[in-house]
Amino acid sequence: MKEYQKLLVVVDPTSEKQNALARAVELAQKNQAQLTVFLSIFDFSYEMTSILSSQEREAMRQGVIEQRKAWLDDLIGQYSELDIQMNSEVIWHNRPFESIIHHAIDGNYDLIVKGTHEHDKLKAVIFTPTDWHLLRKAPVPVLMVKEHDWPVNGKILCAVNVSCEDEAHQSLNGLIIKHAKELADKFSADVHLVNGFPGTPVNLAIELPDFDAHSYNETIRMQHEQRVSSLANEFGIKSDNTHVSEGLPEDVIPEVAAEIDAELVILGTVGRTGISAALIGNTAEHVIDSINCDLLAIKPEGYISPLAEE
Template identity: 75%
Template structure:
C-alpha cells in the first residue's frame, strides 16, 4: 500500500484535547504527510432567525466560522514543534459526516482520522453517530482514535474473514494485511491475524441423535486455522501470530485485542449488502465500542460511497 500522504483530521469542537490530531501527527512524522485539521460546525438557530435577511444570517454564520478558525489555529499551534504542515478548514454544514467524506473525496485524502468514545447503545439506534456513518459510507480508510498509546514494538490486530474463498474476500483480506504491515514497519510493531469461527449449531445436535458435535467443531476450527495460516505464510507473518477462536467476530476481535494489548485493530467494512456475512453490518460498530485501542476501517477496492451518487 502507499504511504499516507494526505491526512484529514476531524476536529472535536467541544474540547481543546485532540487525540485524533496527536495521532495524525505521529503518522505524518513517519511518512512526511500533510495534515488538514477539519472542523464542521452548524447552529440551527442561525437558520431560523426570520427577522434577519439572508445577508445578515450569512454574516452571522461567517462570524461564527471566523471565531472557530481562530480557535482551530490556536489548537494546532501546540504541534508546531513537529515541523509538519498542518492546514485548517472550517465549514458550515448540518451533517458533519457528509462534509467530512465529501472533503476527503474531493481532496483525494489517503486517511480520515477521528477520535471516538463508547456510544450510548439506545441513542445509537435512533441517531447514528458520525463515526458509524464514516465507517459505513467513506471510501477513504477511517482511523478511529482512542486514548491507547502506540508504543514501539506494539501489536496490530488484523480481523480477517476466511469464510469464503471468493476473490473479493481475498482482496479485502490482502488490503487489510498490507495496511497493517505498512504501519507495523513504521512503528516496529508485530502483526497478528485474528479470526472467529461459529460454534456447533444447537439445532443439529438436537435433531440428529448421531451428530458428533466435537468432531464437527474440530473440523470447522481446523479449516479456519488452515486458511488463516495460509494467509500468514503469504504475507510472511509468523504462524504463532495467528489466533483462531470460537465465537462471533464482534466478540472474538475485542477479546483478542485486549489479550494482546494491541494498539490497533484493522478490519474491513462493507457499506452494501450481499458481500460478506461476517464483517458486515454491525460488526465494526460493536468492535469499536468494545475495544480500548484504535480501529482502522477499510473498504474493498471499487467501493462507491452513496454520497457519490
C-alpha cells in the same frame, strides 16, 4: 496500497484533548504527509430566526466560522516546531458526516482520522452517530482514535475473514494485512491475525441425534486455522501471532485485542444503508465500543461511497 500522504483530521470542539490530532501528527511525521485539521459546524438558530435578513445571517455564520478557524489555527500552532505541512478547514453543514466524506473525496485524501467514544447503543439504532456513518460510507480508510498510545514494539491486530475463499474476501484480507504491515514498518510494531469461527448450529444437534458436534467443531476449527496459517505464511507473519477462536467476530476480536494489549485493530467494513444498516450494522460498529484501542476500518478495493455522486 496507497500510502497515507494526505490526512484529514476531524477534531472535537467539546473535548479538551484532541487525541485524533495527536495521532495524525504521529502518522504525518512517519509518512512525510500533509495534514488538514477539519471541523464541521452548524447552529440551527442561525437558520430559523426571522428577525435577521439573509445577509445578516450569513455574516453571523461567517463570524462563527472565523472564530472556529482561529481556534483550529491555535491547535495547529502547538505543532509549529515540527516539519509538517498543516492547514485548517471549517465547514458550515448540518450533517457532519456528509461534509467530512465530501471533503475527503474532493481533496483526494488517503485517510480520515477521528476521535471516538462509547456510543449509546439504544439511541444509535434511531440516530446513527457520525462515526457509524463514516464507517459505512467513507470511501477511504477511517482511523477511529481512542486514548491508547502507540508505543514502539506495539501490536497491530488484523481481523481476517477466512469463512469464504472467494476473490473478494481474499482481496480484502490482503488489503487489511498490507495496511498493517505498512504501519508496523513505520512504528516498529508486530502484526497479529485474528479470526472467529462459528460454533455448531444448535438445531443440527437437536434434529440429528447421531450428529457428532465435537468432530464438526474440530473440523471447522482446523479449516479456519489452516486458512489463517496460510495467510500468515503468505505475508511473512509469525505463526505464534495467529489467533483462531470459536465465536462471533464482534466477540472474538475484542477478547484477543485485550489479551495481547493491541494498540490498533484493523478490519474490513462493507457499507450498508437502510433497514439492514439500522438492525444489523457492521462488525466494526460492534467492535468499536468493545475495544480500548484504535480501530482502522478498510473498504474493499473499488468501493464507491453513496455520497460520491451527490
